Structures are given as C-alpha cells and as structure tokens.
Amino acid sequence: MSDRIFFNPGDSIANINDYQEAVRKGQLWKNAKEIDDLVIAKGADDKDYAIFYAKDALPESHKSHPNAYEVKKKI
Template structure:
C-alpha cells in the first residue's frame, strides 16, 4: 500500500540514491543522536530517497515548497 505524505525538501536529514544505504544511514543517525522516529521516503522525482523526522510530515502541504513523498520505511 502506497503512503504519500508531504515534506519540505529542505527539512531532509539526507538524500541518497540507494535505498539500502538510506536505511543504514538512518539507523546510524538515529542510534548516534538518539533521534525521534525517522522515515525513509522516495522523492517526487523517483530518483532519490530522503530521510526525514516523522514529526515533520504534513498530510496537506502547508507551504509552497512541500512536495509529496512515498514512505518506504519507518525507523
């Protein structure tokens, strides 16, 4: 099931082309910084995966810069 949610691209922690690398970096980031829940999302261009804080998700775009992302994993 596809879950699309809006994020401001400027809020991303990292942008990575490889999904497995994005998951690995997200896990490391969360462990090292004791971060809140993170999500791995596929970008609107279908070329990159971005790591965001789950709390930054927007059901409806609040800003002109918010773009739809497809949630692939929650950490």
C-alpha cells in the same frame, strides 16, 4: 507501503540514491541521536531517497506547497 507524506525538501537529513544505504544511514543517525521518528521516503520525480524526521511532516494543505513523498520505511 503506499503512505504519502508531505515534506519540505530542505528539511531532509540526507538524500541518498541507494535504498539500502539510506536505511543504513538512517539507522546510524537514529542510534547516534537517540530518536524514534525517522522515515525513508522517495519523491515522485526524485531518484534519491530522503531521510526525514516524521515530526516534520506537513499537512497537504500547507501554503508552501510541500512535496509529496512515498514512505518506504519507518525507522
């Protein structure tokens, strides 16, 4: 998957350095909160995977210069 999406890093639910662990925690969070819009994403310079609510995505033109992330999995 090569989707690029923009987020404020402070909006992440979690930052985890292992992809499988990020997916597991994302699924647990999804089940606990009964939500359908989580994404596992990786920043261009980051070694960690971040979990975000998809609804928190920002447009590329947002004035706070959000960071670009590559979506690895939609949960």
